[in-house]
Amino acid sequence: MKNIIIAFVFIFHACSVCSQSKLNENLNQLRKIKPFSFLYLHHDKDIYTNNEKIWFSAYLLNTPNPIAEHKLLNVALVNEQTRKSAVSQKFVITDGLSSGFVLLPDSIPPGNYQLMAYSNVLNAQNLPIAQFRSSIKVFNISQPTFTSRITWLDTLIKNGAMRFQVNIDGLDANRKAVVSLNYQLGADFSKSIKIDRKQTTISIPEHLLKQNTTLLLNVNVDGEVQYHTKLIPTQEKQKLNVKFYPEGGALVADLQSRVGWEVTTADGRPLSLKGMLMKNNEALYEVSTNNYGLGSFVITPNDGAEYSVRLQPGVYASEGINIKLPAQSTDTDITLHIPKAVLNDSLRFIIASKQVKPIQMMLHNDSGDYVLLKGNTNASTNVNNISIEALQKGLNTITILDASGKPLAERLFFAHHNQQDLSQNIKIEKENYNIRDSVKLKLKLSDMEGKAASGIVSVSVVQNNRLSTKTANIEHYFYLNNSLNELPANPSGNGLQDKEYLENILLIKGWRRYTAVLQALNRDSVFMVKENIMSGAVFNGQKPLKKAVNLISFGSIKTGIIETNTDGSFNLRNDDIMVERNNNVFLRVGVDKNNYDFKIADALLPITNALVSKMKPTIFESLLNHQENSILKNLQNVIALKDVEITVKKGAMYGTKGEAGANECGDYVSVHHYLNYPGTPLSGRLKPIKNTPYLTRTDLQGSQFKVERVWYTGCLTENEKMGIAIAGINTGKEYYMAVEDDGGLQYHSTLYWQSGMVTNASGEIPISFKAGDIADDFSIIVQGISNKGLVNMKETFKISDKP
Structure with missing residues (x-):
């Protein structure tokens, strides 16, 4: 439905003058400024460990420009504390679909990360029009050869500083180890030092100590790194962010209004607390927020009176703290109230006004659909019911405007919440399996009449303890996150079906006025398509070249010759750096053996940096005002992983190994x-993994030999040493199961992953895989798209180690 205008007499009287042309102008402008596009990544889980792969499938829908212009997908994993990208890869988008994986390095620090993705089409602000982000956690489970501890010696600032102590245990007394420490405060300060002892004390100057700042410490012993995260001890009561949201947008004197309010800590954690609503310092009644940090209350403000909420004392609120409510508005004299904002087929709303006046009412959404109704208010409270059959399912907005098109009040609602166009089912043979059993299941899609539906989906079978309440699903992201951005976690993990949660979100998180966007961005949006994103230059002894040279590229699908300009600069077409499976492309200067230097520029890097600068920390849990002040636990202890053997088997002290045989360097x-x-038989040789510790052994005399620890820095062939390696653009044409059954022990939390699975003529997809060696609860998660709507299915089963 597009641009449907309905003349409708409501509240008894017809409108004499209505500015329809002005409304259309504003709506068209809004659609240009805020184009509705949808990018979603289904990834296999959201809790990972080092050396694991993040398998994903990308779905791009509803782009305002031709979808064929979206050719590249950039995927980056960003550390929330350091705001640095740990992994970044590019993938081909074909017809709005993409898939692949990113490999987490062995050396990745544990902590909270955000998986960011965007396409190569930008708006006038040089930001992607299609973006996605989700929250994941990373744990490091490599078994160390030493232990380290960090302890705060001071809980208050003394002599202009605070001290912490680092202790290192488990090192042999005769070992001449090289020990270095790197500590970082937020994203603004970092320092490295070397120590020659097992204990040291470090002082942090007062000017670096900020409220809710996290100390990150890396302890490096001969290349083996351990990570620590500590919140700087609190110097004062926790500061709170308290916001009030009058329903409709404003408080009006002598008219009853519902007020939503939200309370979070300074670092954004939802806070459940109680308070007293005050009028001119006189107590009226108690108000509270729930576990999402959200609440609401009803108020009829008197003209000239001052209202506030006095917070109940506790860990996060001191005695007598008063937070003022917004003052009564002078811009509007009406209020809007929707008793229930999660709707099926009709919208009931109440308009209260002080006088009779012509108004317009508009129902609209981000897709640009709208319905316009016209009428007059009465000098009283008016209850209205209208059908919303013409609106599409999802978030919609009701905006009340005066005769000139000026907004007076606004409210979000969710239309057709109970509407189902797709029947989805996972049929699994049984609920309980033994380890190494064959698991068979069938997916089935159909319309509500039982006719087969066609669709394309991705399937993940994952251990339950690798999922959290922040686990995204395509429906929730499409209907809520894509429009409302940051949302508090829902304990059930399915906020879209939790009506109480949804009502709170629509009252508070969804409060906005479309004219505010117009005023802030009063210009057309121009879409820019980034085509060939890589460029570079060749230097000879750091000096520009004086004549063109030929570059040989290898490692890509299309190996060839690239000619530089006379100054050594060159551009790479996307076709020049296409690879099949997360490989590098190597460039070198012909057969010339001079020492050339290369510089490579990635046109998407500034875009990633801009998105990272706007990144907000993930909030995984809510807090209670009366609980102890333990805001941040050690990240390794937040969720206890049951399958710690998945990367390093019991007794192993060194890194993992790759496929059978030697790599192309012979390592x-x-x-x-x-x-x-040298004594290793050919049948026992395995490929080493980059940035992984191994042993070296040198035979000295007879049975005597020396064993040392060494870090493998990777394979460099002679060609590669004379050139430069560039991360290629992954085609994603080949699909792999997440786990290959090689006959050995299978300690994998992701048992199965597959992208691009298409239903057959019966709307079905048969799937089979082997249960691994982990006895635990597992989930089957299916997400994708169909001709009847979004696909979002989940089923659980159990693997037991007993018959």
Whole structure:
């Protein structure tokens, strides 16, 4: 439905003058400024460990420009504390679909991360029009050869500083280890020092100590790193962010209004607390927020009176703190109230006014659909019911305007909440399996009449303890996150079906006025398509070239010759750096063996940096005002993982190994973790993993030999040493199961992953896989798109180690 205008007499009287042309102008402007596009990444889980892969499938829908212009998907994993990208890869988008994986390095620090993705089409502000982000946690489960501890020696600032102590245990007394420490405060300060002892004390100057700042400490012993996260001890009562949202947008003197309010800590954590509503310092009644940090109350403000909420004392609120409510508005003299904003087929709303006046009412959404109704108010309270059959399912807005088109009040509502166009089912043979059993299941899609539906989906089978309440699903993201951005976590993990949660969100998080967007961005949006994103230059001894040279590229699907300009600069077409499976493309200067230097520029890097600068920390849990002041626990202890053997088996002290055989440099690892040991039989050689610790053994005399620890920095062939490696653009044409059954022990939290699965003529997809060696509860998660709507299915089963 597009631009449907309905003449409708409501509240008894017809409108004599209405500015329809002005409304259309504003709506068209709004659609240009805030184009509705939808990008979603289904990734296999949201809790990972080092050396695991993040498998994903991307779905791009509802773009305001031709979808064929969206050719590239940039995926980056960003550390929330350091605001640095740990992994970044590019993938091909074809017909709005993309898939692949990113590999978490062994050295990735544990902590909270955000998985960001965007396409190559930008708006006038040089930001992607299609963006996605979700929250994940990363744990490091490599078994260390030493232990380290961090302890605050001071809980208050003394002599202009605070001190913490680092202790290192488990090192042999005769070992001449090289120990270095790197500590970082937020994203603004970082320092590295070397120490020659097992204990040291570090002082942090007062000017670096900020409220809710996290101390990140890395302890590096001979290349082996341990990570610590500590919140700086609180120097004062926790500061709160308290916001009030009068329903409709404003408080009006002598008219009853409902007021939503939200309370979070300074670092954004939802806070459940109680308070007293005050009028001129006189107590009226108690108000409170729930576990989402949200609440509401009803008030009829008197002209000239001052209202506030006095917070109940506790860990986060001191005695007598008063937070003022917004003053009564002078811009509007009506209020709007919707008793229930989660709707099926009709909208009931109440308009209270002080006088008779012509108004207009508009129902609209981000897609640009709208319905316009006209009428007059009465000098009283008016209850109205209208059908919303013509509106599409999802978030819609009711805006009340005066005769000139000026907004007076506004409210969000969710239309057709109970509407179902797609029947989805996962049929699994049984609920309980033994380890190594064959698991078979069938997915089925159909319309509400039972006729087969066609669709394309991605399927993840994952251990339950790798999922959290922040786990995204395509329906929730489409209907809520895509329009409302940051939302508090819903304990059930399915906020879209939790009506109480949804009512709170629509009252508070969804409060907005479309004219505010118009005033802030009063200009047309121009879409810019970033085509070939990589460029570079060749230097000879750091000096520009004086004549063009030919570059040989290899490692990509299309190996060829690239000619530079006379100054050594060159541009790379996307086709020049296409790879099949997260490989690098290498460039070198012909057969010339001079020492050339390369510089490479990525046109998407500034865009990633701009998105990172706007990144907000993830809030995984809410707090109670009366609970102890333990805001941030050690990240490794937030969620206890049951399958710690998945990367390092019991007794192993060194890194993991890759596929059978040696790599193209001839490097290999024995089953006993020795790197390039000559006595290793060919059948026992495995490919080493970059940035992983191994052992080296040198035979000295007879049975005597020396064993040392070494970090494998990667394979560099002679060609690569003379050139430069560039991360290629992944085509995603090949699909792989997340886990290959090689006959060995299978300690994998993701048992199965597959993208691009298409239903057959019966609307079905048969799936089979092997249960692994982890006895635990698992979830089957299916997400995607169909000709009848979004696909979002989940089923659970259990794997037992007993018959």
